[in-house]
Amino acid sequence: MTAAPLPAPDVTDRSFWAADRVAEALVPTLASADAERGAPWPQTLASHYARFFRDGDRTVYEAHVAARHARLTRATLAALLDPRTDRVDEVVDGVLLLCEQSTWCWAAHDDTWSRFGRVTPTVTEPYLDLGAGEVAAQLAWIDHLLGPALDERAPGVRWRIRQETQTRVLRPFTERRDWWWLGVDHPIMNWSPWIQGNVLAANLALEEDPDRRQAVTALVADGIAAYWASLPADGGVDEGYHYWWQGAARALEAQDLLGSAGIEPEPATLDRIRATVAFPHSMHLGGDWYVNVADGAARPLSTWPWNVVHAWARRVGDDDAARHAAAYRGQPGGLFDERASLPRAVRMLSDAAWAQALAAAPPLVGRAHFPSTGITVARSAPGSARGLAVSVKGGHNGENHNHVDVGSVIVALDGVPVVIDAGKPTYRAGTFGPDRYDLWVVRGDWHNVPQVRGVEQAPGERFGARDLEVADGGTDHGSWRARLDLAGAYRVDRLEHWWREAALEPAGETLTVEDSWTFSGAGAPTSADGSTAWHWLLAGDVALDPGRAVVRFTPDGGPTPARALALTWDAGAADAEVEVRELDDPELTAVWGGHLTRLRLTARTETPSGTFRVTMRPIGSGPQEVA
Structure with missing residues (x-):
């Protein structure tokens, strides 16, 4: 043979x-x-x-x-x-x-x-x-x-x-070309490169008929090119960080196999690769924590095949992406993860450049913005996990593996998320069926978004954000602001605009999230409309006082963190209550421990227009201590 x-x-x-x-x-x-x-x-x-x-x-x-x-x-x-x-x-x-x-x-x-x-x-x-x-x-x-x-x-x-x-x-x-994951009557998503890359390996190694081998290789080359073309030019991935590894990374691996068969990427494909290689480090909050929109864990495996990112980052000239990948080179067990597939393990072992790479500190970039998916990230201290890191999610509620989360805000303190997205549940039969949006972990009321007059956000592609704007003053170290209109995500009569603005002031380690709304027509809504409320999903322990909640999260039962996060608001404008949710899903408990807490701030009055603001800043030891 x-x-x-x-x-x-x-x-x-x-x-x-x-x-x-x-x-x-x-x-x-x-x-x-x-x-x-x-x-x-x-x-x-x-x-x-x-x-x-x-x-x-x-x-x-x-x-x-x-x-x-x-x-x-x-x-x-x-x-x-x-x-x-x-x-x-x-x-x-x-x-x-x-x-x-x-x-x-x-x-x-x-x-x-x-x-x-x-x-x-x-x-x-x-x-x-x-x-x-x-x-x-x-x-x-x-x-x-x-x-x-x-x-x-x-x-x-x-x-x-x-x-x-x-x-x-x-x-x-080859005999059945109506597989939905090829993009037949379905948008191309991560299944396409994942399956086709594996088909290519089997074809190259096991197909003995040279004509069939060439034909299958050509089909896969077309399929991988179609996947790259389906990604936005800015490199964003609507499935989030977790599925980047089972989508874009799978396509990179397939591209390597195509290279071994003498097929190199076209310039347009190389542009998409260059953009998406920057995605993983752009989602990094600090330590082993990442922004986790959609079905993704906030604390994913650290032993993904970082050699793939490292190799492609060097090829396309992205020093930050290469540096971020190399940060995993020195971690215990970081050479490869035997829980992953044999191909990934062997390719990591045989990657000479990866074997010689020196461990590096991650870049912890100050700003990242992906207009295609509406995901934007900023941190108060670029290059350091110290301080606040914040993510705002725009987009729409019909994305791949999506949750109902338009306008949701994630906040990490000193590299660890405390205002959170619960993330990926254990998959079951109903997870991707008609009952998906009954799952609490997917619903809007368990994300950091408003409930407007008793109405949650609606699932579906037509329910999304409008007019996302991001301003950072042209510097990673200055003030940062993200503003978007959430009105389109709700089925609420007379709602014209619901502006959400998240503003980060690095000097004071302060994040302000302000909601401003307008309804058409005169007069206040009737009581039958239900109450407007703001939900904040919090990790760790929460102490509630009038107009203030203090959150302290100690992951994995480790040492008590030096600082906690305080959320403050006008106590006269909203009634506050907390609901502790005990966790029994092993995929959630592995990340967050035994419970999460939802802070609910319910508006005391309903008005045709108004503003409500929540401010977040650290308290505890350090130069930015706030009483």
Whole structure:
């Protein structure tokens, strides 16, 4: 079999795989692989798969899938370090388990129920989703990396890999071109580069017909170009930071594979790449905290494949993006994350420039603005996590993975968010169905936006912000202001304008959020209209006094932070109450702990026009202490 053009050395390159650098990086992986070898493999059971269709649970099945992938990744890396027979046998066992698995598709994506009324996979109709692409890519990389060892120890296993990948992935990709994630009757989003990049890896490594290999490569090249063209010129990503890694980063990885096949990006594509490479560091609040609009965690994994950002940032000349990526080079466990896919782990290990990169301090840029998505970020002390960092969200309520959050404000104090977006919940059957907007974590009343006369913001693309303006005085260190009209996000009669202005004064570490509104027609609204209220979702512990709330957040039970954030308002204009929400979703508790608190400020009177202001500033130790 001919060598596949995948960008990493195979097992026969002992100068690489036996090198001290690689062996040292893989010490924890090797220990885990040796400890679990011989133990039963994680099993994906029919009862686990069927749960999605029966009770909506998708995590049990997907957890077993992820555990199987992770073990096979560890086994493969151990065999690359030392391809002795017991380690190769472990890889063969894992590979054959995947080949015997009834489906590579995740239950949450399969159409077996909608088309056939079945809660078990329909093996004659394989569905090409994220899960199927991930299996195909993992098998392709194993075939590339360990091919000679597999041929010697288990003749036939590479034939099986090819048979299953052709049946489940490569032929469905070419024979069925109505996949919605290709942009057929659906906007292109992160599934497109994620799946197509994995299809490309399988095609390059496993397709033996040169004409078919060339045809699939051309299809993927067109698909990745279409994804880049779908991104805004300013580099914004409406799905937010979390899905940047499973969208734009996947496209960057696919672009690398296309490069290995001799296809380089067009100038227009390179412009989009240059813009989007700046997105991750622009969303950085401090430490391991990021702006988390849409379905994203405010405290995401630190072990994403930062080598991809580093390589492309250097290629397009973005020093800040390269520096931000290099900030992860010196973190424990930062070389790669074995929870990620085998391709990402191997490509990180074989990236010579990344291996030589020196750890750097993140740039912590002072200002970032993405007009296409209406996301703007500012900090009071550029280059430092000290002080306030604030994000304002414009856009609309029909974005990918969106929450109902037009005008929402996130505020971090000394690098840690305290006025927050709760973020991504654990996905279940209803998360992307008609009941999505009943989920509290998605609803507008659990974001930092007004409730206008008893009415929450409405979901849908036509409900969005108007006239977003950002002014920073031409300097990262001066005053900053973001102003937008929220009226279009509400179904409220006679509402003409609802201006929200967030103003940051760096010298005093002060943020003011002012809402000003006008209704048409004379007279005040009737009581039947309901009350106007301002919601602020807060992390940590909250002490409430007349006209003031003090928030102190201690993540992970660590040391008490030196400073707290005080929110103040006119106590005569609004009644204040707090509601503590106990958290039981593991994805939320992992970020915020056991509870969140919603501060509700209810207007005492309803007027056709008016203004209400909330001011935020730190209190505690430090030069900016406020009594």
